[in-house]
Amino acid sequence: xxxxFKLDGREIPFETGxxxxxxxxxxxxxxxxxxxxxxxxPHGSCRVCLVDIGERQVSACTAAxxxxxxxxxxxxxxxxxxxxxxxxxxxxxNHVCPACEKSGACQLQAVAYYTGMLAPHFTHFFPxxxxxxxxxDVVIDFNRCILCELxxxxxxxxxxxxxxxxxxxxLESHLVIDSPSGLLGDSxxxxxxxxAHVCPTGAILPKGRGYETPIGERLYDREPISIxxxxxxxxxxxx
Amino acid sequence: MAEKPRVATVSLCGCFGCHMSLLDIxxxxxxxxxxxxxxxxxxxxxxxLGDCDLGLIEGGVANAxxxxxxxxxxxRCKVLVxxxxxxxxxxxxxxxxxxxxxxCLRESYCDGIGVHNPGIPNDPEIPLLLNQVxxxxxxxxxxxxxxxxxxxxxxxxxxxxxxxxxxPIAFSYTQIHFD
Ligand code: SF4
Ligand code: SF4
Ligand code: FES
Numbered sequence: 001x002x003x004x005f006k007l008d009g010r011e012i013p014f015e016t017g018x019x020x021x022x023x024x025x026x027x028x029x030x031x032x033x034x035x036x037x038x039x040x041x042p043h044g045s046c047r048v049c050l051v052d053i054g055e056r057q058v059s060a061c062t063a064a065x066x067x068x069x070x071x072x073x074x075x076x077x078x079x080x081x082x083x084x085x086x087x088x089x090x091x092x093x094n095h096v097c098p099a100c101e102k103s104g105a106c107q108l109q110a111v112a113y114y115t116g117m118l119a120p121h122f123t124h125f126f127p128x129x130x131x132x133x134x135x136x137d138v139v140i141d142f143n144r145c146i147l148c149e150l151x152x153x154x155x156x157x158x159x160x161x162x163x164x165x166x167x168x169x170x171l172e173s174h175l176v177i178d179s180p181s182g183l184l185g186d187s188x189x190x191x192x193x194x195x196a197h198v199c200p201t202g203a204i205l206p207k208g209r210g211y212e213t214p215i216g217e218r219l220y221d222r223e224p225i226s227i228x229x230x231x232x233x234x235x236x237x238x239x
Numbered sequence: 240m241a242e243k244p245r246v247a248t249v250s251l252c253g254c255f256g257c258h259m260s261l262l263d264i265x266x267x268x269x270x271x272x273x274x275x276x277x278x279x280x281x282x283x284x285x286x287x288l289g290d291c292d293l294g295l296i297e298g299g300v301a302n303a304x305x306x307x308x309x310x311x312x313x314x315r316c317k318v319l320v321x322x323x324x325x326x327x328x329x330x331x332x333x334x335x336x337x338x339x340x341x342x343c344l345r346e347s348y349c350d351g352i353g354v355h356n357p358g359i360p361n362d363p364e365i366p367l368l369l370n371q372v373x374x375x376x377x378x379x380x381x382x383x384x385x386x387x388x389x390x391x392x393x394x395x396x397x398x399x400x401x402x403x404x405x406x407p408i409a410f411s412y413t414q415i416h417f418d
Contacts, residue, residue, distance in 0.1 A: 096334055097417035098324055098388035104418065113415050119327045119384040123377055126329075126336040143337075215418070224412055 005069040007051075012065075020060040020071055021049060030226035031073050032082060032111045034089075034200050035148035036061040037232065040157060043149050047085050048111055052078055083115045090120035092171075094129065094143035095201075101210035102202025104218025105234070108146060110225035125171075132177070134185030137207055138196055145175050145203040155195035163189045175203075198232060244292040244403060247316060248280040251305040252332045252372055253298025255281070256389040257323035261295075263392035274403055288315050293402065295322040295385075299329045300373045304366035313379040320398070324388035324417065326375045331388075333372040340370050383408060387416045 002013040007020070007029055014023035024031050025038060035046040044062035051060045052072035060073070072078060089108065097103045129142040147166055152175075155163040163184075167176040179187035189195070196204060215221065219234055228234070250258060258281055262268065279288040294316030300306055313319055324330040335343050349357040375381060385398055394414040401408050 090328070094334075094337070095328075095417075096331060099331055099334065100418070109417055112417070113412065116415075118386050118410075118415065119321065119376075120374075121376070124328065124333075124374065126333065126371060128337055221416075222413065 003065075003067045005065050005067065005071060007071045008074045014065040018065050020051060020058075020063050020065050023065045024060065024073075030229075031060045032114055032225070033061055034107060034111060034146065035150060037150055037198055037230070040150065040153040040198070043153065046089070046146065046148055048082055050078060050081055050085070057081070079115050082111075083117045086112045086115060086117050087119075087121045089146050091122045091124045092127070093146065094126060095120075096143075100144065100202045101205055102144075104213065104215065104221050105231050106202055106220075107200035107225065107231050110220040110228075110231075113220065114224050114226055129174075132184050133207075134181075134183040135187075135189060135207075136185070137191035138184065138189065139205050139207055140175075140177075140184055141203055141205070142175060143203075144201045146201055147173055147175065148200060150198040150200065151175075151195040151204060154198045155189075155193065158194040161188055161193065161195070163187050163193070163195060200231065243274065243276045245278045245289065246275045246280070246293045246295070247278040247288055247291045247312065248282070248295040248322070249297065249308060249312060250281065251296060251298035251309060251326070251375070252301035253323065253325040253330070255297070257295075257297040257326075257385075257387075258282075260323075260387075260389035260392055261395055264396050265392070267396055271399065288312065291316045292318065294319045296320065296326050296375050296381075297322045299325045299332055300369065300375060300378050301332055302366040302368050306369075306378060309375055309378055318382045318402075319375075319379065320383045320385055321375050321381050322385050323390055324386065325372075327384055327386055328374045329372045333374075336371045340368055344368075388418050390414075391416070 004011045004013050007024055012023050012027045019042065021031055021036055031049050031051065033049040035043045036049060042061045044059045047059055049060040050057050052075065053069055097109060103109065132140040149166060152164040152166065155161045163178055165176050166173055168174055176182065177184050177187050191206060219228055219231060277283045278291050279285045288311055294312045296309065296312060296319060300309060321327045325332055344359050348354065348359045385394060387394060394410060397410060397414060398408055
């Protein structure tokens with residue numbers, strides 16, 4: 001008989017070694033996440049997948065499931081903490097959704113909607129960050145990068161290229177590109193790389209395809225991410 | 240009969256899109272006129288602000304006049320609403336925060352494509368620009384947010400009706416949009 005734990009009162013089966021997130025995804029239960037992608041090693045950096053296990057809060061994407069544990073993923077306290085985390089992600093970058101091609105199919109935005117976030121609330125940092133349009137097929141807008149390292153992991157572990165890394169500490173942390181000039185166009189990055197297709201925000205975008213789907217018909221316009229799922233699963237329809 | 244709630248609206252550094260969206264409530268505007276009295280708003284063209292129950296602020300804070308008007312709205316309105324993306328987070332105008340004010344002025348009035356008679360305007364009638372565009376909550380306390388660029392007519396209607404009925408404000412999924 002398989003082992004189970006309780007997620008918001010519902011029995012979730014799991015195998016030894018699975019995380020809370022793995023088991024929930026397999027059971028079709030949504031736990032909000034940004035830096036998690038089941039095809040890549042968990043990273044546990046965004047903290048949006050925070051859940052309560054008794055006295056402690058842990059990230060569901062890195063915490064192992066264990067027999068009989070009781071996990072709370074939907075209390076107002078948890079949602080409020082997630083909201084605050086998202087609000088911080090918004091003010092630390094420059095997220096001008098009305099001017100972003102990814103809007104309507106952006107996971108950051110969709111998770112914010114899911115948690116009931118209405119506004120970034122905190123004082124905006126308005127950091128000065130560049131846009132790198134040097135690559136013929138792909139553009140990088142560092143204003144929208146949330147440092148989830150999905151592109152870092154995809155490039156390193158899947159593409160075998162190590163095009164990306166995070167450099168600096170704290171507020172200075174930023175995505176860097178491995179090329180003599182630091183520009184994407186001078187790196188070995190290609191549009192067919194997995195790293196070009198994993199970004200949960202509008203930071204890495206294909207050129208020449210923007211604003212294809214009309215407002216009102218985009219991925220998260222009609223239904224929440226808890227029903228529609230991650231944007232990467234819909235890439236063909238939405239990008 | 241008690242006096243009807245007084246509502247004022249203003250556009251600071253915005254494009255008037257949120258006011259256009261307010262007009263998009265179409266014939267419901269007749270119900271609204273029955274429910275409230277409009278004070279200062281571009282809809283009435285009243286220029287001075289009286290004591291109000293509700294103030295809707297469109298646009299961010301980009302110049303000295305915006306600051307003054309916003310402070311007056313905060314003083315005179317019991318409840319203040321950040322109405323639309325620019326008021327909420329600076330919106331499109333805040334994209335100039337990526338550059339210094341000098342760079343923006345030079346590009347607009349001196350070096351930009353198609354500029355004739357280059358020279359930065361310097362008339363005392365023109366409000367002084369701030370170094371950055373700010374969302375309104377960085378200048379005054381706000382009570383509610385209406386996200387969207389612009390918020391849809393239905394979102395605005397939901398807010399107004401629930402507010403006027405004294406209910407908690409609750410938007411449906413499709414009424415929350417950052418764009
Ligand atoms: S990446 Fe997402 S949250 Fe950021 S500006 Fe684009 S749509 Fe908005
Ligand atoms: S560019 Fe995208 S995938 Fe890469 S770290 Fe930034 S947000 Fe994550
Ligand atoms: S999804 Fe778990 S920490 Fe980011």
